[in-house]
Amino acid sequence: MSHFGRSGPPEIKDSFSLLVLNLTFRTSADDLYPLFDRYGEVVDIYIPRNRRTGDSRGFGFVRYKYFEDAQKAVDRLDGKMVDGRAMMVQFAKYGPNAEKIHKGRIVEVMGRSRGRSRSRSPRRRDDDRDGDYRRRSRSRSRGRDRDRGRDYRRRSPSRSRSPDDYKRRSRSPDDYKRRSKYSVSPDRRSLSRSRSRSPPPRKASPFPARDASRSPRRSTSP
């Protein structure tokens, strides 16, 4: 039935929360219900979705009534192919300030004693939820910045390069692979170079600079 997610948390203190990851963007709670219900009594299923687009965020929460059922579901549904994608089922913690959890069992919901070693900023929870959490939340500092900076330094002196240097650099499989993999756009280089070597903002001359260069002084005219 589609009564999941309609009402708030029914019995959190008496239920076990499971986190389902790697779900498809089209999978809904109703689709997960029969899968999890067959392994035990499911209390509630909730899948966070974007309030603007209404699309699923790719993960959901399943609450079981008993720990054994939850454990069995994790063992059984973990890696289960759903809609053409293997979903990951694991115990979840309730809320960003939930810590009093015992093996997935919420012991104290009001345990706001922070102490989670999570790499998440609880201060911008709302912003991330409503904003584009997918793009900037996970792709902020992965490995791209490192490569980018590296590329920048590499691509800086692109004028005084000799054929020998080119061969030597090209001979490095690492650089070649890295460059080829990320496919550095020449536009960025051009833009970077343009920024770095942008000529000084010369104001408009009262007369053509070219003429001035050739004839800084109008001595005579044929």
Added chain:
DNA sequence: GTTGAGCGTT
């Protein structure tokens, strides 16, 4: 129409 690390609504 796309994407893919993670932890949720009253």
